[in-house]
Amino acid sequence: MRLGFMPSKVSDIDTCEDNASLIIPPTDWYRSLIAAGLRNPAVHGPARQWLQVQGSFTRALQKQCASSFHVEVQREGFAAPTLEEARRLGIPLRQQAWIREVRLCGDGKPWVLARTVIPLACLTGEGRRLIHLGSKPLGAYLFSSRGWQRGPLETGLCNHRSRCLSKTGVPEIARRSLFRNQKSALLVGEYLLPVLYRQS
Numbered sequence: 126m127r128l129g130f131m132p133s134k135v136s137d138i139d140t141c142e143d144n145a146s147l148i149i150p151p152t153d154w155y156r157s158l159i160a161a162g163l164r165n166p167a168v169h170g171p172a173r174q175w176l177q178v179q180g181s182f183t184r185a186l187q188k189q190c191a192s193s194f195h196v197e198v199q200r201e202g203f204a205a206p207t208l209e210e211a212r213r214l215g216i217p218l219r220q221q222a223w224i225r226e227v228r229l230c231g232d233g234k235p236w237v238l239a240r241t242v243i244p245l246a247c248l249t250g251e252g253r254r255l256i257h258l259g260s261k262p263l264g265a266y267l268f269s270s271r272g273w274q275r276g277p278l279e280t281g282l283c284n285h286r287s288r289c290l291s292k293t294g295v296p297e298i299a300r301r302s303l304f305r306n307q308k309s310a311l312l313v314g315e316y317l318l319p320v321l322y323r324q325s
């Protein structure tokens with residue numbers, strides 16, 4: 126098990142070079158699509174169907190693929206969630222969690238970036254498997270293990286630093302939800318890359 130939240134490649138470092146579009150940006154979260162739409166009506170455009178997927182997001186992406194779907198782990202390990210994430214999860218503000226950041230790729234290209242914050246309380250018993258998912262989609266675990274239920278979907282509007290504004294392909298819109306079982310909850314954020322919802 127890796128200790129610490131380690132980038133898996135040097136290219137994960139936050140720059141505006143080629144891979145900058147694949148960094149999870151700071152995001153403002155809204156309780157509903159309607160609330161986010163008041164600030165950015167783009168959420169009612171072609172991204173909307175993806176923001177509203179209720180079942181496994183992995184399954185929905187797999188259906189959209191012409192040939193293949195895969196998960197690439199960008200980084201994962203024990204690290205401190207942001208204060209906002211800790212509050213959302215209701216865990217002590219400085220408590221470390223297992224944090225997993227991945228790219229969900231369709232037909233060989235990144236379509237979605239995902240960040241999952243998994244508190245220590247989720248990592249006991251069967252939950253220990255969450256540390257060893259590797260390139261197996263989290264959705265396969267959540268939707269096949271008993272007891273996990275998704276809470277309401279939030280809609281996110283991503284903030285970009287001005288020097289990155291000219292880049293195309295950065296995530297602008299995201300979705301997030303808590304998954305709960307009897308004793309714990311984890312937080313899954315999915316950041317849509319425009320290539321996903323602008324494809325014909």
Ligand SMILES: C=C(O[C@@H]1C=C(C(=O)O)C=C[C@H]1O)C(=O)O
Nearest residue numbers: 181182183227239262263264313
């Ligand atoms: C939560 C799901 O799992 C997907 C897979 C993820 C992963 O492997 O880390 C992260 C976010 C998801 O979109 C899902 O399929 O609904």
